[in-house]
Amino acid sequence: MAAEGTLRKGRKAPYGLLTPGMLWLVLFFLVPMWTLLRIALSEKPNAFLPDYELTWKWSNFSHAIDRFQPELVRSFAYAGIATLLCILIGYPLAYFLAFKAGRFRSILLGLIMVPFFTSFLIRTIAWQTILGQQGPALGLLRALSLVSVTDAIGLTQDGAFLNTPQAVIGGLTYNFVAFMILPIYVSLEKIDARLLDAARDLYSTPAAAFRKIVLPLSLPGVFAGTLLTFIPAAGDYINAELLGNVKTGMIGSQISKLFLKESNYPEAAALSFIFMAIITIGVLVYARILGTEELTA
Amino acid sequence: MTEHLDPELAAAIQMARRLSRRRFLAQAGLGAGALALGPSLLAACGGSSDSSSDGSSSGGMGDKELRISNWTAYIDQDDDGNFDAPGSTIALFQEQSGVKVTYKEDFNDNDEYFNKNFSPILGKGKTLSADIVMPTYWMAARIVGLDWVEELLLDQIPNHENLDDSYLDLAWDPGAKHHMPWQAGATGIAYDPSKTGGDLTSINDLYDSKLKGQVTFLTEMRDTVGLTMFGMGADPAKADVSDIDAALEKIQQATDDGQILKFTGNEYLRSLENGDIAACIAWSGDIAQLDPELGIKFAIPEEGGMQWFDTMVVPKGSPNQVAAAKWMDFVYDPENAARITEYVQYMSPVKGVKEALEAMGGDAAALAENPLLFPDEETTSRLKVFGELSQEDEIDIQSRFNDITG
Numbered sequence: 238m239a240a241e242g243t244l245r246k247g248r249k250a251p252y253g254l255l256t257p258g259m260l261w262l263v264l265f266f267l268v269p270m271w272t273l274l275r276i277a278l279s280e281k282p283n284a285f286l287p288d289y290e291l292t293w294k295w296s297n298f299s300h301a302i303d304r305f306q307p308e309l310v311r312s313f314a315y316a317g318i319a320t321l322l323c324i325l326i327g328y329p330l331a332y333f334l335a336f337k338a339g340r341f342r343s344i345l346l347g348l349i350m351v352p353f354f355t356s357f358l359i360r361t362i363a364w365q366t367i368l369g370q371q372g373p374a375l376g377l378l379r380a381l382s383l384v385s386v387t388d389a390i391g392l393t394q395d396g397a398f399l400n401t402p403q404a405v406i407g408g409l410t411y412n413f414v415a416f417m418i419l420p421i422y423v424s425l426e427k428i429d430a431r432l433l434d435a436a437r438d439l440y441s442t443p444a445a446a447f448r449k450i451v452l453p454l455s456l457p458g459v460f461a462g463t464l465l466t467f468i469p470a471a472g473d474y475i476n477a478e479l480l481g482n483v484k485t486g487m488i489g490s491q492i493s494k495l496f497l498k499e500s501n502y503p504e505a506a507a508l509s510f511i512f513m514a515i516i517t518i519g520v521l522v523y524a525r526i527l528g529t530e531e532l533t534a
Numbered sequence: 535m536t537e538h539l540d541p542e543l544a545a546a547i548q549m550a551r552r553l554s555r556r557r558f559l560a561q562a563g564l565g566a567g568a569l570a571l572g573p574s575l576l577a578a579c580g581g582s583s584d585s586s587s588d589g590s591s592s593g594g595m596g597d598k599e600l601r602i603s604n605w606t607a608y609i610d611q612d613d614d615g616n617f618d619a620p621g622s623t624i625a626l627f628q629e630q631s632g633v634k635v636t637y638k639e640d641f642n643d644n645d646e647y648f649n650k651n652f653s654p655i656l657g658k659g660k661t662l663s664a665d666i667v668m669p670t671y672w673m674a675a676r677i678v679g680l681d682w683v684e685e686l687l688l689d690q691i692p693n694h695e696n697l698d699d700s701y702l703d704l705a706w707d708p709g710a711k712h713h714m715p716w717q718a719g720a721t722g723i724a725y726d727p728s729k730t731g732g733d734l735t736s737i738n739d740l741y742d743s744k745l746k747g748q749v750t751f752l753t754e755m756r757d758t759v760g761l762t763m764f765g766m767g768a769d770p771a772k773a774d775v776s777d778i779d780a781a782l783e784k785i786q787q788a789t790d791d792g793q794i795l796k797f798t799g800n801e802y803l804r805s806l807e808n809g810d811i812a813a814c815i816a817w818s819g820d821i822a823q824l825d826p827e828l829g830i831k832f833a834i835p836e837e838g839g840m841q842w843f844d845t846m847v848v849p850k851g852s853p854n855q856v857a858a859a860k861w862m863d864f865v866y867d868p869e870n871a872a873r874i875t876e877y878v879q880y881m882s883p884v885k886g887v888k889e890a891l892e893a894m895g896g897d898a899a900a901l902a903e904n905p906l907l908f909p910d911e912e913t914t915s916r917l918k919v920f921g922e923l924s925q926e927d928e929i930d931i932q933s934r935f936n937d938i939t940g
Contacts, residue, residue, distance in 0.1 A: 371808055
């Protein structure tokens with residue numbers, strides 16, 4: 238009886254330890270979400286006054302979708318391309334770090350992180366200078382007379398890097414690539430080297446060993462990296478504002494404009510909600526497809 | 535917003551002070567926008583904001599302290615950014631009046647300030663944590679109309695008579711009893727002659743396909759729409775809605791055609807300096823502060839330019855109205871006004887500043903001859919203030935404009 242009692246107590250302890258986390262979630266996630274949803278369904282009788290009426294105005298949602306469809310599509314397209322580029326750049330780099338870097342591993346890992354000690358904004362503003370008409374990037378291309386080539390392959394537009402969709406996607410890739418490298422590196426580094434020895438003993442080619450052992454074992458890292466890259470990239474608008482043009486606006490700046498320029502809080506809240514809903518659904522579908530039991534189990 | 539800024543960014547801005555007069559962060563949505571959503575949402579939920587205190591809106595006649603919220607780089611300060619360095623306007627005012635001044639550069643953007651402070655705080659009958667704020671004229675007109683502004687204690691501001699006459703007959707505040715202009719400026723066109731291949735004189739030059747994709751316009755609706763209206767032969771001072779519609783259509787067309795590269799706040803300065811654009815709509819004061827060696831030119835288009843001004847108002851319920859009156863009286867003394875003009879290089883609404891600058895000699899005297907600060911009469915006659923819009927029209931026009939600016 239007594240033993241059973243302590244056992245039961247022991248089972249409850251983990252729940253007790255969860256309390257701070259749960260409180261955090263309720264206070265900083267559920268309550269704001271609830272407020273946001275309420276505003277999204279409200280009406281502002283007078284745009285200049287701070288009062289709302291909860292009128293269950295669902296048309297805030299349909300109106301927001303109608304009006305901002307291009308920006309929604311663009312945000313996800315840019316973030317998707319940037320994420321793909323991050324995988325293409327990040328995976329080989331992480332692979333090299335995990336298996337080939339040897340004693341330089343920690344130095345190289347540090348070097349990857351160094352630029353990120355500078356603020357996000359400063360880094361993006363720096364790209365304006367680098368990509369500008371008088372910047373080193375175009376200077377090099379001009380010196381090599383390659384501008385027409387880069388124009389033809391779509392890397393530049395009319396001889397300009399800056400203020401193009403390419404620059405926005407490049408900026409997003411640059412700013413988030415570290416969040417791709419690190420999770421992949423961690424999952425690769427965990428791989429038991431003896432598995433690869435065993436594969437070799439069984440006459441597997443290196444390519445087959447990579448395909449059948451390394452790649453599946455590193456997928457959780459790719460999955461985590463994708464989340465860490467795609468979600469903030471889709472919501473980012475600094476890159477679009479600083480490196481893009483009038484046709485590269487992303488959803489973040491539209492939400493901000495609705496709030497701050499038009500005083501239209503209900504529609505801004507509705508748009509935020511739509512954006513979050515799409516991301517959540519997307520992530521769930523992605524998790525399904527990638528089959529990351531390792532991550533969730 | 536300034537206190538939320540990343541210290542590094544604050545330092546960078548400090549360095550770029552000469553270039554980044556104002557609107558830099560806000561219009562780009564840099565930082566400001568990103569951080570703004572949280573607080574404004576919370577404020578909007580009806581909670582009380584930390585920058586407000588409960589209480590009646592009757593206000594008070596305090597004369598011991600004064601809290602000022604202004605745009606960045608909009609008053610004289612030393613190289614380290616100290617507003618109360620010896621000999622500065624604020625230091626001299628504190629000595630002379632015994633009023634303790636708390637000066638903040640937290641006015642980044644009219645709409646942002648409205649939606650984060652004026653509306654959620656004054657709109658709920660609470661008091662702002664500032665005794666003087668400096669909205670642009672149309673925002674001042676809006677909050678005066680909403681009765682969120684105290685009437686000035688004119689009997690304690692004898693220097694009110696130094697206010698330039700042109701400000702005395704504004705429809706929204708005849709006799710300027712609720713506001714005193716801080717600085718004024720003109721919106722025109724700036725261009726790099728080496729890229730445009732000659733001088734630009736008309737606003738329609740920016741719509742010329744020769745400059746396709748090398749032109750930026752401002753995100754400030756009244757500036758961009760107003761100048762376009764001038765180019766179409768309409769009068770922005772009348773603010774006729776069908777004229778505005780036509781202008782919006784023209785801007786939309788130019789955007790679709792790729793004529794307009796993007797819409798900016800004053801980041802256009804960096805683009806001009808870096809040679810990424812050939813011409814843009816620009817604010818006179820920005821160009822006045824540019825390095826002359828760059829060869830960037832500024833012109834008020836022959837069809838007309840937009841005149842604007844930022845103006846001091848006392849928010850409803852301010853407990854320090856006497857101190858505010860003392861301040862306004864002080865900065866409307868031509869000598870004090872000239873010291874501020876020397877630093878900020880905008881058009882002063884105070885009579886006698888030109889003479890005071892001449893008397894100061896040296897660089898200051900040279901400013902008195904600068905047509906960007908003291909335009910001749912012919913230029914002045916071409917400058918107009920955008921007409922008043924009804925609340926409904928304003929919101930409708932602003933939202934359609936936002937759809938164009940992307």
